Amino acid sequence: MEFLQSNNQMDYTKEKLNYRPIFSTLSKNAGAEIIRYGRSKENAITLAQGQGDANTPDFICEAVQTAMSDGHTFYGPPIGEPALRQEISDYYKRIFNIDVPMNRIFVTASGTTAMxxxxxxxxxxxxxxxAITPIWKNLLSAxxxxxxxxIEVPLDEQDGQWSLDLDRLFDSVTDKTRAILIVSPxxxxxxxxxxxxxxxxxxxxxKTGIWIVADEVYSRLTLNESHAPSFxxxxxxxxxxxxxxxxxxxxxxxxxxxxxxxGPPCAESIICDIALYNTMGAPTPLQYxxxxxxRHGEDFIESQKLQWRQNRKTLIERFDNHDRILMNPPxxxxxxxxxxxxxEKCISFCKDLVDNVGLVLAPGVGFGKDCAGYVRLCYAVSDxxxxxxxxxxxEAVR
Ligand SMILES: Cc1ncc(COP(=O)(O)O)c(C=O)c1O
Structure with a gap:
């Protein structure tokens, strides 16, 4: 099976069809490629994707079954069932102690769709x-x-920690800057x-009228606190x-x-229009x-966090004892x-990992200009x- 050897462009032009030119220059997604490549290897362990190995809890699945039996199987409002929008508003009050009224909340068919x-x-x-980098590759591609x-503003890496130089970020603004993209955590x-x-x-x-687009998809995945600071x-x-x-x-x-x-209240009609001509709303039964x-997920989140905390500790211990592996603890x-x-070449390194030891990790290259020497591992799995x-x-890195 072929595997990309460089970050060169995909050959969308092969058949000379009239697609938008952007698709002939779009940068390759090495993370998606390695996952595809890893699937072809028997017994490979895949920690390249951003998900754990736990099933969705039963009480969530059962709520959907009930919703379907109750007839919630029709088109719904493009920006979400009012019951879910209200529940999200209640969630912000309960967990973050903030008032976010439901007219500012728009349900989407995924975080990717929200972005x-x-x-x-x-x-x-x-x-x-x-964009503050390193950042999830898909956002740069979007x-x-x-x-x-x-325009990338890289985090500094010093004394085992990542940090942001805010002045550098502000200095990167041009008269064409429309938004600042932040993923935190x-x-x-x-x-x-x-x-x-x-x-x-x-x-x-x-002061500037520049928008902030804050991706808070990981806001509950903190070590000890109930949530990370939210905009x-x-x-x-x-x-x-x-x-x-x-x-x-x-x-x-x-x-x-x-x-x-x-978003702000005035976003409602705009997002509604976009949703109307895009997904026409997230699947109705799933919203239940x-x-x-x-409403009932806090114990589940806590149990997951317990496992992840333990895994983080294991990683730190094992990497501390390894001469060649260098990690800032997340x-x-x-x-x-x-x-x-x-x-230094994460793509060939990750390919060798798959070929030689059956381990699929994500090459850092897509996460920003200076990330070719990095590798990402998702540790949301059993110990x-x-x-x-x-x-x-x-075994691969001695
Ligand atoms: C920063 C970030 N935002 C969004 C997403 C995607 O979220 P969703 O699965 O809801 O599309 C991911 C997935 O890895 C992510 O890392």
Whole structure:
């Protein structure tokens, strides 16, 4: 099976059909490629994708079955069932102690779709979007598809920690800058933006009119706290702020494709239009699963966090004892983003891992310009599987 050897362009032009030119220059997604490649290998362990090995809890699935029996099987409002929008509002009150009324909450068919709606509502071709990197590759590609330019502002890496130089971020703004894209907690680094940084960014946005698009998909995947700082805790209703969220990670619902977007009240009609001409709304019965997840999911989240905390500890211990593996311990999420000393080409390194020891990890290359020496591992799995994966990694990296 073929595997990409470089980050060259995909050959969409082969058949000379009249697709939009952007698809002949779109950068390759090495993470998606390695997952595809890994599927062809028997007994490979895949920790390349952003999901755990836990099933969605039964009480969530049962709520959908009940909803279907009760006849919730028809088209619904494009921005979500009112019952779910209200439940999300209640969730913000209960967990974050903030008032986010349901007219600011738009249910989407995944966090990815919420991000797509956010970018669609803001970007024209040629706009600049500042992105704090390393960042989930798909977001950089979504900016590319919108024919906007992603301007990367890399986090600094010092003394085993990631940190943001806010002045550098502010200095990157041009007269074409339309939005600042932030993933906090961050996929892939686990870096978390603090309250002071959030406040400074909001003040900057008010002064300049530049939008903040905050991806808070990992906001519940913290170590000890109930949640990471949210932009919504510090924002005013009328701020230039769109916040993306998802059921995928905290409630083990990656395959459901259910998420939400929060914006100012005036966004409602715009997002409704975008949804109307896009998905026409998230699947109706699944939204009832979303209600159950928010209402009854706290024990499940806690039990998952217990497992992830233990796994994080295991990783730190094992990497500390390894001469060539260098990792800044993640402050949140379930990712380890690490370097292997002497391995600067993550794509060939990851391919060799699959071929030689049957371990599928995500190459860092897509996460930003300076990430070719990194690899990402998702540790949201049972301790037995993690241990076996780390044995394989250590066998490959002596
Ligand atoms: C930062 C970030 N946002 C969004 C998503 C996707 O969320 P969803 O599964 O709801 O599309 C991911 C998935 O890995 C992610 O890492």
């Amino acid at each position: 797509d709606y956010a970018l669609t509502s803001l970007l024209d071709p040629g706009d600049d979007v500042i 900016v590319e598809v919108a024919q906007a330019n992603a 961050s996929n892939p680094t686990g870096w978390v933006m603090n309250d002071a940084e959030i406040k400074a960014l909001l003040a900057f946005s008010r 919504l805790e510090h924002a005013e209703e009328r701020d230039f702020l769109l916040t993306v969220n998802s059921f995928s990670k905290a409630w083990a619902m990656t395959g459901w494709r259910l998420g939400w977007l929060v 699963g979303g209600i159950a997840a928010l 402050d949140a999420t379930f990712y380890s983003f690490f370097k292997v000393d002497g391995e 037995g599987l993690l241990s076996e994966a780390l044995d394989r990694l250590e």
